[in-house]
Amino acid sequence: MYPSPTLDQLQIFLTVVETGSFSAAARTLNRAQSVISYAIANLEAQVEMPLFERAGARQPKLTEAGTALLEDARRILSGLDVMRARIKSLKDGLEGEIALAISVFVPTDVLVGVLRDFRDQFPSVSVALTVGELGAIIDVVASGKASIGIGGAPTKLDDTLVADRIGHSFMIPVVAPDHPLARRDKPLSITDVRDEIQIVVTDISGLTKGRDFNVLSYRTWRVSDVTTKYHLIRGGLGWGGLPASLIWDDLRQGHLVQLDLEAYAQGEYPIYVIRKLANSPGPATRWMIEAFRSRLSNCPDETDFNTMLATAGRSEQVTGEPVK
Known part of the structure; x- marks a missing residue:
């Protein structure tokens, strides 16, 4: 039969270790020292190994087995504390x-x-x-x-x-720096992007089936998630809109280029x-x-974002180092 130490035995064992003596543990737990000694003796009987070296030592010293059991005792009692806190929270109406x-x-x-x-x-x-x-x-x-x-x-x-x-x-239309659209030195029109591949996220939920948002190109590649869209655009395979917060570093470091495309409805994305x-x-x-x-509610809007980006660009030109 496998040993089954009680939680009380483990608590007493841990208290003896932390206080340094049986008498100190007794005072901490408000119990008689004989009760502490009896609990430790029963625990040692359960595990069939001595946990403390008592002979010739003024203070109890852990044996090799006691040291091994110590971390298990701490983990079990810590888990019990978590359970107690969770139960109290549930009683108080707090979600689990x-x-x-x-x-x-x-x-x-x-x-x-x-x-x-x-x-x-x-x-x-x-x-x-x-x-x-x-x-x-x-x-x-x-x-x-x-x-x-x-x-x-x-x-x-x-x-x-x-x-x-x-x-x-909000979303920003972007391309990789080596994409043909990035080399245009004037504002882009719908005609400029019609024949370029636009990377578009398809809603797998079906709730927006048949509806496209800011899809301006005749040629589209459709993906299931924004992460894939980001990597394809950064890899120069097409253009598309990406969340401003996702591409701040890419724009600042020149890995992506913002398109001056008035037809792309940016604005705030609630x-x-x-x-x-x-x-x-x-x-x-x-x-x-x-x-x-x-x-x-404190996130920058499109105007603030572009101002921050321009400021970061000017700072890098002065210092030669990226602004973090």
């Missing part, structure tokens, strides 16, 4: 997990910043993160696979969903939080929504 669906149009630094603060604020709440495109965010919220979705303008909402605008982003009307957000979800709202 938030399933978050987020669009690729949400700036990565915003996502990381919110989740870093969330981890510190709600250590007992788990996060299940799904990253998607276009209508996929609505799909996972509507199906119940996500508690909330953070993404672009809802194209189709039924009575079970509610959307609240919390910020903005970002919404989407959830089921019947599911009232708990305290952790409400905190997360407000954290996204705070950060997204």
Whole structure:
């Protein structure tokens, strides 16, 4: 039969190690020293090995077996503390997990910043993160696979969903520096781009089927996600719009070139939080929504972005070093 140490035995064992003696452990745990000694003796009987070297030592010293067991004891008791905190949180109405669906149009630094603060604020709440495109965010919220979705303008909402605008982003038409469109020294017209390949994301959710956004070329290559679109455009295979936050470094370092294309409707791309009307957000979800709202509402608009880009370019010309 395998040994089955009790949690109380492991707690006493760990306290003896941390306090340095049986008597100190007794005082810390407010128990008689005989109880501490008896618990350790029972634990050693359970594992069938001595855990402390007592002979000739004024203070208990861990044996090799005791040292090996120590990390296991810490891990088990730490897990118990997490479980206790989670149970308390659930009793207080705090969610056990938030399933978050987020669009690729949400700036990565915003996502990381919110989740870093969330981890510190709600250590007992788990996060299940799904990253998607276009209508996929609505799909996972509507199906119940996500508690909330953070993404672009809802194209189709039924009575079970509610959307609240919390910020903005925007798209920029770009090409690789060796692409023919990058070598034009004048503003581009629709005629200039009609015969060039445009890389377009197709919504796999089907919610925007039959609808194209800013598709100006006769020749299109369609991909399933923005990441692939980014790599194809950067590889010189075509032109297309990409989220400004995704391509800041590429524009600044000259890996991508912004197109002066008036026909491409840029402007702000509104970002919404989407959830089921019947599911009232708990305290952790409400905190997360407000954290996204705070950060997204402070993102630069198109004018600010272009000003920042121009300033960065001038600084690099002066110093010879990229601006971070």
